[in-house]
Amino acid sequence: MFGMSHETFLLLDAVVTVIGLIILITKFKIHPFIALTIAAAFLGLTSGMPINTIIKAFQDGFGGVLGFVGIILALGTMLGKMMAESGGADQIAQTLIRAFGKDKVQWAMMFAAFLVGIPLFFEIGFVLLIPLVFLVARRTGVSIIKIGIPLLAGLSAVHGLVPPHPGPLLAIGVFGADIGKTILYGLIVALPTAIIAGPIFGTFIAKHIPGHPNQELVDQLARENDSAILPSFSITLVTVLLPVFLMLLKTFADVALPDGNFFRIWMDMIGHPISALLLALLLSLYTFGYKQGIGSNQMLKWLDASLAPTAAIILIIGAGGGFKQMLVTSGVGDVIGHMAVSAQISPILLAWLVAAVIRIATGSATVATITGAGIVVPVVGMIPGVNRELLVLATGAGSLILSHVNDAGFWLVKQYFNMTVAETFKTWTAMETILSIVALGFILLLSLFV
Numbered sequence: 001m002f003g004m005s006h007e008t009f010l011l012l013d014a015v016v017t018v019i020g021l022i023i024l025i026t027k028f029k030i031h032p033f034i035a036l037t038i039a040a041a042f043l044g045l046t047s048g049m050p051i052n053t054i055i056k057a058f059q060d061g062f063g064g065v066l067g068f069v070g071i072i073l074a075l076g077t078m079l080g081k082m083m084a085e086s087g088g089a090d091q092i093a094q095t096l097i098r099a100f101g102k103d104k105v106q107w108a109m110m111f112a113a114f115l116v117g118i119p120l121f122f123e124i125g126f127v128l129l130i131p132l133v134f135l136v137a138r139r140t141g142v143s144i145i146k147i148g149i150p151l152l153a154g155l156s157a158v159h160g161l162v163p164p165h166p167g168p169l170l171a172i173g174v175f176g177a178d179i180g181k182t183i184l185y186g187l188i189v190a191l192p193t194a195i196i197a198g199p200i201f202g203t204f205i206a207k208h209i210p211g212h213p214n215q216e217l218v219d220q221l222a223r224e225n226d227s228a229i230l231p232s233f234s235i236t237l238v239t240v241l242l243p244v245f246l247m248l249l250k251t252f253a254d255v256a257l258p259d260g261n262f263f264r265i266w267m268d269m270i271g272h273p274i275s276a277l278l279l280a281l282l283l284s285l286y287t288f289g290y291k292q293g294i295g296s297n298q299m300l301k302w303l304d305a306s307l308a309p310t311a312a313i314i315l316i317i318g319a320g321g322g323f324k325q326m327l328v329t330s331g332v333g334d335v336i337g338h339m340a341v342s343a344q345i346s347p348i349l350l351a352w353l354v355a356a357v358i359r360i361a362t363g364s365a366t367v368a369t370i371t372g373a374g375i376v377v378p379v380v381g382m383i384p385g386v387n388r389e390l391l392v393l394a395t396g397a398g399s400l401i402l403s404h405v406n407d408a409g410f411w412l413v414k415q416y417f418n419m420t421v422a423e424t425f426k427t428w429t430a431m432e433t434i435l436s437i438v439a440l441g442f443i444l445l446l447s448l449f450v
Contacts, residue, residue, distance in 0.1 A: 061325025113154030180251025355398030
């Protein structure tokens with residue numbers, strides 16, 4: 001077509017489609033769900049797919065992703081809501097702050113965010129813990145940037161690298177990775193990455209930009225909590241980390257025990273992400289609910305309220321699944337895969353690079369993850385020995401890079417920390433970029449051993 005080979009045309013078609021997707025989201029402010037649906041339809045039509053095949057491919061991709069990720073998001077969001085409303089997150093943060101002391105309070109904030117962030121979306125974890133940043137800054141006199149950057153790094157690291165967050169879960173489904181191994185590798189990569197981008201970078205940048213919080217926000221949010229009514233630290237930790245423990249136990253059982261083993265069969269069921277999160281949610285109804293004297297009606301209101309903010313995320317993920325399937329069915333994926341093999345580009349580096357470019361262009365980590373994974377997934381079948389779990393992490397790491405003015409998180413941080421746009425670039429944007437690049441380094445290092 002147009003004097004080009006079919007493979008060249010498909011590749012050009014994919015490039016034009018992705019650029020069009022970026023323009024729809026950034027310039028015309030089209031909702032990512034609508035933009036992804038339009039992009040999928042455009043790719044299907046221009047690549048020469050039959051009309052009935054286009055519709056079926058999009059439906060299959062949409063349903064295939066949400067059949068797993070949609071359930072996980074709902075359960076994880078409800079668990080996070082129970083922890084937030086009961087005060088469990090406050091208990092984790094306060095306990096760690098007491099343990100670390102004033103001199104190392106930035107380390108306490110990073111670890112608190114790391115733990116609290118496992119079951120919570122970034123935005124929810126941020127709004128939940130930002131009062132503690134103001135409170136600790138007021139009590140200790142430590143710079144708000146020195147305390148706040150580690151908190152942001154802890155939340156962002158687990159958001160991009162550790163299931164059951166939407167990005168990693170989405171990539172797990174696309175790449176066919178093992179969730180237990182991804183959690184294990186994700187924690188191995190995320191913790192040192194958060195340390196470098198959080199307490200270490202935060203201590204450095206606070207010397208140049210100490211920060212001056214908005215006094216009205218401080219007066220509104222920095223309220224004292226009565227720790228006597230909060231769930232205990234141990235109970236909170238057990239409840240929050242139960243799904244992670246069960247999923248890891250399933251992975252260890254699969255490695256150590258033969259097929260058909262009674263314990264392995266049961267662990268495959270109990271350690272499945274859906275079962276693990278359901279069990280943790282049921283436990284939270286007691287530990288964060290009845291044990292705290294909270295009635296059934298109040299818990300029902302919390303759970304209902306928790307699902308509303310996830311609707312847009314679920315639709316975006318579903319549409320992204322449809323777009324991914326269109327890349328595969330049209331043959332674009334195979335062309336990209338063959339190119340990557342011929343060019344001898346590391347699949348890990350390719351996954352990070354594609355996700356990073358889309359993240360910078362669109363400002364959406366979710367769009368970057370699902371589009372990047374869809375583009376890179378054909379490489380998995382063409383290069384033997386590619387570690388699928390590390391591909392998940394590389395895509396997640398790429399989706400974190402260079403948050404700037406097209407990212408809602410950029411403005412969220414700017415307003416709460418009362419910074420100028422330039423100061424936000426030097427703190428938040430730099431921290432996110434450090435997270436992304438350092439995580440890639442650790443992933444490449446880990447690839448030498450797994």
